[in-house]
């Protein structure tokens with residue numbers, strides 16, 4: 339009809355042509371994908387996903403790409419015109435998939451699990467289709483109501499005290515889904531801060547809120563996740579990072595001592611974050627001691643972070659690890675880590691929702707509604723206003739697996755971790771360094787930190803397994819986490835075989851070196867070692883790693899930190915003799931030259947054979963044209 343109007347004005351031919359091209363643009367712009375095409379493409383996508391999941395084990399666990407790989411493969415500008423689906427999907431295969439680290443791969447043993455299951459994926463799909471933004475009850479009533487109910491189900495299943503359950507008669511508490519454990523800890527700290535400032539203001543009503551900040555102190559252990567530091571940084575409060583006992587557990591006495599010292603100095607303890615299942619070694623803080631200490635300081639808010647291990651409380655045999663939870667003001671666990679629910683789904687409960695919301699409430703008229711008084715408005719429970727319908731996927735998962743199915747899933751991971759621990763303990767070259775109670779085993783080769791770094795670098799470089807390191811009590815350890823939904827004994831045996839194979843290769847390299855140094859060409863000029871910072875980011879690819887320099891600068895030998903002071907200590911240069919290292923390096927260089935390998939072959943072999951440190955030095959040598967095959 340637009341065309342008709344235009345032509346009836348008897349425009350010149352050129353003008354009509356121009357108008358038609360505009361019209362085409364208009365039509366194209368609204369094209370996107372219609373229902374019919376979505377039906378077809380959606381089914382294809384489900385097939386694609388199933389093939390991906392079933393075929394995972396034939397892929398490398400981690401990608402073999404360099405930073406910036408994608409920039410050269412994609413156009414510099416966004417497409418002006420629509421592209422067809424086949425072209426897009428072919429780019430998924432050729433350009434996207436090569437850069438994926440496969441977290442659902444049966445040989446992925448790094449971090450904690452990234453929850454995933456078909457019912458959860460379907461829940462998210464439906465939620466995306468409904469596409470509501472449930473910031474208030476009125477904005478989409480079921481979005482709020484299902485969230486409250488499912489959080490009650492799950493809270494009861496893991497054995498939270500009745501006060502945390504919204505449906506308990508007279509309850510002031512309840513649960514909510516946040517995006518991440520970091521967010522749960524941040525909002526807890528903000529609520530605690532508001533409460534502490536309110537208390538202090540009673541004595542000094544004329545003072546500005548911000549004037550109280552320098553007196554507020556939060557506490558966590560040296561094993562707590564770095565997100566507690568981040569929360570302290572955002573909240574502009576001091577954080578005291580406390581020592582743990584030999585089992586990496588924060589004890590009540592340590593906390594009490596520090597809090598009393600702080601009070602004596604005129605500071606005000608206001609927040610404690612205890613952890614059930616730390617990231618580094620899955621240790622458990624002693625809540626039965628920490629809780630009573632917190633009660634002695636009435637303004638203190640006790641938060642309990644069970645991001646990973648909290649899910650395991652669904653099994654009655656694990657509930658003893660939560661003893662003392664009755665002292666907590668808030669608790670979080672992430673079903674998107676260890677309960678088969680896709681990111682994001684961090685479940686968070688408070689004992690008293692008013693204490694939480696009073697720190698976060700803003701209520702402009704356009705967001706108010708007639709049922710504000712009787713209904714929950716989750717926008718007051720967190721930072722974002724907009725909220726997805728995340729309860730659907732949790733509801734799907736709980737219903738499809740049932741509590742029994744979820745218990746079997748957790749138990750299978752715990753059992754397999756025990757099997758892995760047994761294998762490690764049988765090999766006298768290794769030691770297990772944590773109490774294996776969940777799905778995480780921390781182990782190390784008896785020897786230097788460097789030896790362990792090299793072992794991990796060589797395994798990860800092979801693409802056959804993926805694990806990450808951590809520092810536990812100042813020692814470099816390797817974390818092996820059971821991750822895949824259907825992990826089984828064969829996966830554990832396979833992982834152990836790979837680890838043993840790489841260990842034997844690595845140790846033979848070290849032994850050859852010790853017994854019979856290989857004669858080498860005249861000592862080559864060696865480029866100075868790369869700066870420490872670069873090396874550390876490669877080796878300690880962990881949430882808290884910092885450079886040694888930075889650590890030294892910030893290290894005051896005090897445990898009191900303002901905001902985000904780095905707390906992981908990179909290990910010292912270990913005891914590898916530089917001469918030995920030169921010899922190994924030259925042997926490798928010879929080996930590469932004599933075999934006259936192509937660049938790709940060299941890179942492949944380097945990934946599987948060379949240790950990260952040697953690889954660094956070879957890269958440095960390459961810039962001097964010593965080994966021109968090596969990139």
Ligand code: PLP
Nearest residue numbers: 518519520563615616617643645
């Ligand atoms: N707390 C613990 C114990 C963790 O292990 C982690 C992450 O692994 C976090 C907090 C941070 O979790 P998120 O990524 O959900 O913020």
